[in-house]
Amino acid sequence: MERQPLPQMNDDLQDLIGKLVGDEAEELASKLIEGYGHSIRVNTLKIGEAELLSILRTQGWSLERIPWTRYGYRVLKCDVNPGNSIEHSLGFYYVQGPASMAPVEVLLPVPGEVVLDMCASPGSKTTQIAQELKGNGVVVANDVSRGRLKALSSNLQRCGVLNCVVTLADGRVFWRWGRNMFDKVLLDAPCSSLGIIIRSPRVAGSWTYRSSLRFAKVQSRLLLSAFDCTKPGGSLVYSTCTIVPEENEEVVSFLLSTRENAQLADINLQGLSSRPGITDWDGKLYPETLSKSCRIYPQENGSEAFYVAKIVKASD
Amino acid sequence: MRFRVLDSALTKSFLGKLVAQFGATELGERVLLRSGIKRIRMTTLETLEVASRMRGVQSLGIYVAKLVGNDLVLSTEGAQMLCKSANKNIELVDRERATDLLAGGMVTTNQKAMTRFVIASLDGHHLGISRVSNGKMILYVAKWRRITWP
Numbered sequence: 001m002e003r004q005p006l007p008q009m010n011d012d013l014q015d016l017i018g019k020l021v022g023d024e025a026e027e028l029a030s031k032l033i034e035g036y037g038h039s040i041r042v043n044t045l046k047i048g049e050a051e052l053l054s055i056l057r058t059q060g061w062s063l064e065r066i067p068w069t070r071y072g073y074r075v076l077k078c079d080v081n082p083g084n085s086i087e088h089s090l091g092f093y094y095v096q097g098p099a100s101m102a103p104v105e106v107l108l109p110v111p112g113e114v115v116l117d118m119c120a121s122p123g124s125k126t127t128q129i130a131q132e133l134k135g136n137g138v139v140v141a142n143d144v145s146r147g148r149l150k151a152l153s154s155n156l157q158r159c160g161v162l163n164c165v166v167t168l169a170d171g172r173v174f175w176r177w178g179r180n181m182f183d184k185v186l187l188d189a190p191c192s193s194l195g196i197i198i199r200s201p202r203v204a205g206s207w208t209y210r211s212s213l214r215f216a217k218v219q220s221r222l223l224l225s226a227f228d229c230t231k232p233g234g235s236l237v238y239s240t241c242t243i244v245p246e247e248n249e250e251v252v253s254f255l256l257s258t259r260e261n262a263q264l265a266d267i268n269l270q271g272l273s274s275r276p277g278i279t280d281w282d283g284k285l286y287p288e289t290l291s292k293s294c295r296i297y298p299q300e301n302g303s304e305a306f307y308v309a310k311i312v313k314a315s316d
Numbered sequence: 317m318r319f320r321v322l323d324s325a326l327t328k329s330f331l332g333k334l335v336a337q338f339g340a341t342e343l344g345e346r347v348l349l350r351s352g353i354k355r356i357r358m359t360t361l362e363t364l365e366v367a368s369r370m371r372g373v374q375s376l377g378i379y380v381a382k383l384v385g386n387d388l389v390l391s392t393e394g395a396q397m398l399c400k401s402a403n404k405n406i407e408l409v410d411r412e413r414a415t416d417l418l419a420g421g422m423v424t425t426n427q428k429a430m431t432r433f434v435i436a437s438l439d440g441h442h443l444g445i446s447r448v449s450n451g452k453m454i455l456y457v458a459k460w461r462r463i464t465w466p
Contacts, residue, residue, distance in 0.1 A: 046396065047441070055439075086411065089418050089461050090392065090441060114366055138366040153375060154460050160393045162346065162377050163363045169372040177371050 008033060009204045013194070016209075019282070020243060024299065031298035032305060035198035038075040038082050039066060040093040041101055041124075045131050045160050047092045055087060067271025069101045071131070074302075091158040096124045097196070099296045099303035103188055103239035104128040106267050106310050111136035113183035118171040118226050121148035123155035125188055130161040140182070142167045142174065172221040175228035185236040187226040189219045189251075195241035195298075195305030212244045219251045227259055233315040235265065239308045243295070245281040248307040252277075252293060253286040261314040264292040273300035277309065319376055321364070322348040322356070330356065330381075333388050338402035338435060349376060354383040358397070387433055389456055395435050395442035405434045407446065407453065414438040417446065417455035418463045425453040 009017070009029060018025045040063075042049045049071060056063060060079055066072035075082055082088060082095050104125050109115045109132040120126045120141035129139045141156065141164055143149055149168060156164050171187070192212050197204050223238055230236045238255075240247055255262050267274075277293030279286045293309035322330065327348055334341040347364060351357045359377025367373050380394030390398065413423045417436055425434070425448055436443040436455055446453040 084463050086414055086418060086438070086463065089457075089463050090396075090443065092441075135360070138360075138363050140366065140370060142372075149374060154458075157378050157391075157393060158461060160378060160397065162358060162397075163360045164378075165363060165367040165370055165376055166374045167370050167372040168374050177369065181369070 008201065010207065012209055013204060013207050016244065020245075021297070027299045028297060028305075032194070032197045033201070033204065036098060036298060036303050038078075039096060039098045040073055040075060040082055041069070041096045041128060041131075042071040042073070042093050043091055043127065043131060043159050044071060045135070046090070052087065052092050055092075066098045066101065068269040069098070069105055072096070072098060072101045074098065089158075091160055094124060094127055094155070094159060096128070097304045099195070099301060099306040100124055100241070101128065102269060102272060102296060102306060103186060103237050103308050104132065105269055106308055107184055107186055107235070107237040109133055109137070109139075109184050113137045114140070114181065116140045116142065116174075116178065116182040116185045116226070116229055118142050118174060118185060118187045118222060118229075119144070119189060120152055120166075121145065122151035123159075125186055126152065126164070127155055127159040127161060129186065130156075130159065130164060133163065135163055138163050138165065140165045140167060142169055142171060144168070144170050172218070172225050175225040178229040180229070180231050182229050183231055183234045185226045185230045185234070186239070187222055187236065188239045189215075189222055189247075191215050191219065191240040191242040191247050192244060193241055194243050209246075212242075212246050216246045216251055219247055220254045223251055223255050224258060227255055227262055227311065227313065230313045232261070232313055234313055236311045236313070237308060238311065239306060241304055241306055243305050243307070245278050248295075248309075249277045249279070249281065249286050249290050249293065250284070252290060252309045252311070255311065256287055256289070263312050263314060264289045265310040265312050266292050267294050267308060267310050272296065277307075319357075319364070319367070320350040322350060330388070333386075334398060337388065337405060337433065338399045339404040340401040341398050342400060343398065348380075351375075351379065355379060356381045356383075358394075389433060390435075390445045392442070392444035392457070392461070395444050399435060399442065402435055402442075405431050407434045407436050409436050409438050409443070411438065414443060415463065415465065417443060417453075418457055418461075419465055420455070420457060420459075420462050422452050422454045424451055
C-alpha cells in the first residue's frame with residue numbers, strides 16, 4: 001500500500017519509521033513533529049512539592065501529574081513561559097520532558113550512593129539524580145565539552161546541588177580512573193535525537209542512516225566504559241532520545257557480547273506505556289533478553305521518544 | 317584542579333561575618349572551599365573525597381559567597397542555605413518587586429541608609445543579596461538566571 005509522504009521528513013527517516021511501527025508511521029511522525037507541551041519536575045532539594053504546587057496554582061497554573069515520575073508534572077496552562085518565572089530562577093523546578101525523566105526513575109539512586117552521570121550536560125538528569133540522593137552521597141557529572149559544561153554548572157547551581165563533582169573528560173576513557181567505583185551509572189548517550197525533533201526540526205530533513213552508525217560507534221565505547229565504572233552488584237541505565245535500533249538495542253547487544261557479567265534487568269514504570277526492545281531488525285537478531293529494555297513512543301505517552309535499558313553488573 | 321578547604325579560623329571568621337550581617341547562619345556538616353581570589357564554594361566532605369579520585373575536575377558543590385570589602389555577598393543559594401533563619405537586614409518583597417529584582421532592575425527600599433547589603437525575601441524564600449543605596453536596592457543576580465518581564 002502506498003504511504004503518503006510524511007511531513008518535513010526525508011526518505012531515510014520515513015523508511016525507518018515505516019519499518020519500526022508499520023501502520024502507525026504517520027501517527028508517530030506527526031507526534032514527533034508536534035511536540036508534547038511543557039512539563040516540569042519539582043526540585044525537592046529546594047522546596048516541598050505541595051508548597052510549590054500551591055504557589056503555581058495560585059498563579060493560575062494548571063498541572064497534571066506525570067504518572068511514571070515521582071515529581072513530574074505536565075503544564076496544561078500557565079500565563080508565563082515556564083522557563084521565565086520567579087520559581088524557575090530560584091531553582092524550585094526544572095523544565096524537563098516527560099520521557100526524559102524516565103531513565104533516572106529506572107536507575108533509582110538512593111541516598112548515600114555514589115552515582116556517575118557520564119554525559120551530563122545540560123543537567124536535567126544530573127539534578128534529578130541529586131534530588132533522589134537528598135544531599136547524601138555524591139553525583140559525578142561528566143561531559144566531554146567545555147562549552148556545554150557552562151549550562152551544566154548553571155543548572156547545578158540553580159538547583160542547589162551541593163554534593164556534585166563536575167568533570168571534563170571523554171567518557172570513553174573514564175574507566176581508567178573510575179573502574180568499579182560507582183554504585184550506579186547513567187549513560188544518556190549523545191545520539192541522533194530523532195525522539196526530540198521538535199527541538200531541532202532540521203534533523204527531520206537531514207538524518208541519515210550513516211550518521212546513526214557513527215553515533216553507534218561512540219555509544220558502544222561509552223557504554224563499555226560506563227559498565228566498567230559500575231561496581232559489581234551495581235546497575236547502569238543506558239538511554240537515548242532516538243528510535244534507531246542501531247543506536248539502541250544494537251549498542252546494548254554489543255555490551256552483552258563483550259561483558260559476560262552484564263545482564264539486562266526488567267523495567268517497571270507504573271503509568272508508562274512502553275514497548276519491548278526490538279530483537280529482530282533488518283535481518284539482524286539481537287539477544288532475546290533485549291526485550292526487557294523499553295521503547296517509549298510519543299503517540300502512546302504524549303512525550304518525546306526514548307529508549308531505556310537497565311543493566312546490572314553481576315557481583316564477583 | 318586543587319580546591320583549598322577553608323581552615324577552621326577562616327570558617328569561623330566567615331560564619332562570624334554572616335551572623336554579624338544577618339543574625340544567623342547554618343553550616344552544619346558542610347565544608348567551605350576557597351574558589352578563585354575572593355569566592356567561596358560549599359560542598360560535603362564525601363564529595364571532596366570522591367573528587368580526589370577523579371580526573372578533569374572543574375568544580376565542586378555550589379558557589380555561596382564572595383568577599384566585597386569587609387562584607388560577604390551571598391549568592392542566591394548561599395542566602396537560601398546559609399541564612400534560612402536570618403533575622404536582620406532582610407527586605408520583604410512582593411511578587412512584583414521580586415520580578416523586578418530578578419530581572420536585574422532596581423526597586424525602592426525601606427532599609428536604613430547604614431545597611432549596604434540586605435537579603436531580599438519573597439514569602440519566606442530568599443532571592444539573594446541586594447545592595448542598598450539611597451533608598452534603592454538592586455539584586456546580585458547572574459545574567460544567566462535573570463528573568464524577563466512577560
